[in-house]
Amino acid sequence: MAIKQHNGESNEDMVLKPDLDIAFKHKSSIKRSEKTGITLENEKAIALFEGDAASSDTPSGLAAIYSRTRLQADRDVVYPDPESLKKRVAIIPVSLQYAAAAIILLLISVGAWLVFNQDVNHERLRHDLAKLERVSPDLEFGNILPARLTLRDQETVQIQSAQREVVQLSRIKSNNPDMLTISASLASSNMPMYPRTTDFTLLNNDHEVLAVIEESKGKTLMGKIFSGMFGRVKAPFESDNKQSETGSSEGFSFWYIAELGVKSVNALGDHDYTVVRDYNDKGNVKGLIVVEE
Amino acid sequence: MTTREYNNCVDQHADGVYRFILKNLKDEHDAQDVVQDAFEKLWVNHKKLNPGKAKSYLFTTAYHTMIDHIRKNRHSGSIEDIPETSNETFRDYSDLKEILDEALAKLNEVQRSVVLLRDYEGYSYHEIGEITGLNESQVKVYLYRARVYLKNYIVSPEHVI
Numbered sequence: 001m002a003i004k005q006h007n008g009e010s011n012e013d014m015v016l017k018p019d020l021d022i023a024f025k026h027k028s029s030i031k032r033s034e035k036t037g038i039t040l041e042n043e044k045a046i047a048l049f050e051g052d053a054a055s056s057d058t059p060s061g062l063a064a065i066y067s068r069t070r071l072q073a074d075r076d077v078v079y080p081d082p083e084s085l086k087k088r089v090a091i092i093p094v095s096l097q098y099a100a101a102a103i104i105l106l107l108i109s110v111g112a113w114l115v116f117n118q119d120v121n122h123e124r125l126r127h128d129l130a131k132l133e134r135v136s137p138d139l140e141f142g143n144i145l146p147a148r149l150t151l152r153d154q155e156t157v158q159i160q161s162a163q164r165e166v167v168q169l170s171r172i173k174s175n176n177p178d179m180l181t182i183s184a185s186l187a188s189s190n191m192p193m194y195p196r197t198t199d200f201t202l203l204n205n206d207h208e209v210l211a212v213i214e215e216s217k218g219k220t221l222m223g224k225i226f227s228g229m230f231g232r233v234k235a236p237f238e239s240d241n242k243q244s245e246t247g248s249s250e251g252f253s254f255w256y257i258a259e260l261g262v263k264s265v266n267a268l269g270d271h272d273y274t275v276v277r278d279y280n281d282k283g284n285v286k287g288l289i290v291v292e293e
Numbered sequence: 294m295t296t297r298e299y300n301n302c303v304d305q306h307a308d309g310v311y312r313f314i315l316k317n318l319k320d321e322h323d324a325q326d327v328v329q330d331a332f333e334k335l336w337v338n339h340k341k342l343n344p345g346k347a348k349s350y351l352f353t354t355a356y357h358t359m360i361d362h363i364r365k366n367r368h369s370g371s372i373e374d375i376p377e378t379s380n381e382t383f384r385d386y387s388d389l390k391e392i393l394d395e396a397l398a399k400l401n402e403v404q405r406s407v408v409l410l411r412d413y414e415g416y417s418y419h420e421i422g423e424i425t426g427l428n429e430s431q432v433k434v435y436l437y438r439a440r441v442y443l444k445n446y447i448v449s450p451e452h453v454i
Contacts, residue, residue: 035433036433036434036436036438037438042441044307046436046440046441065447069393069447070412071408071412072390073309073413077315078307081312086299087296087299087336088296095345128340290377
């Protein structure tokens, strides 16, 4: 009996009851997020690291590990040739036909202008230069340049300087026996590109050897255009003659004319335009484009 | 966008786009081709584009060009295909960056792109979504999974420095 009782008590005592005080503390580490499928613990840590959530119950150690997964860009890696990606500014796309028409019109206009102005100049020269045959100064000196005059009746007088500049005198006046005032202009035509007044002081009494006292003046509009176009053409007596020596013997091509036109625009307006060829798919030039560098 | 603004874009973003693509493709010439292509598309559309949108447009274009390039040239496995523990032989690592680069290369292109856009360029989920064509939730999932992978990679015994 005692044994039975003991057995009965023993059976009840033998049933182990769970200790409810013992709990698994890391449930969140094995729970999965419905959205990402990763564990909640990791999700919270990443959210903290990414700035998506505040850090209340997030294990800081795990967030610190995630912070190590932040990638750092290698600033030494750069695109090798960014200039090749850049584009130049297309200002005026010009078709060959339009350009040809414009150039022909320009040439006709310039020719007409020359024809109509030449006669006037000749008359004036004939009048003013009645007593002069030739002016041939040596222009290699500084501001005071000797010149030689010989009296003879002649319509035009030209000065060929050592700097390859052709100076055409358009007017010579003599107000007194010791001083001649000469208005000179540059170019082989009669266009007054660089009008300037030059005083020729007689060095001796035979009226043959003169001194040129040069006085600089600004370029005219026409002078700027030609300066821009030809580059090598300079005002008379300018000291820097590097450009004047770079004149080429290239023939006038269509391309060259267009380039000269743009250079003149650059000279006039302080621009930095360039003419580039525009090619079609077959590699043939289909037109010209004026671009700003 | 003017030509001048386009050229400024080249100065400001060419390197960033190049780094992003190079990290994905691992080939300088291919990356340069993709960057050139992206800028060419930007140029074609530059008159229609607001300068403020240029960077996003560049990354979006470059990303899609890159994805096309990857799909044409090789098959890329997804992250689910990659075992948690690598069977590679143990090797020495000099720094964390080296390990991270290796882990990054093992991500699939979408996850890699999301992480790169987030870390390199600091884009938000919304912006990354615009570039990659994903919604914000998808971006977040891709990013979080990629982070877990990177974290597991750098703490695994064979990758401990």
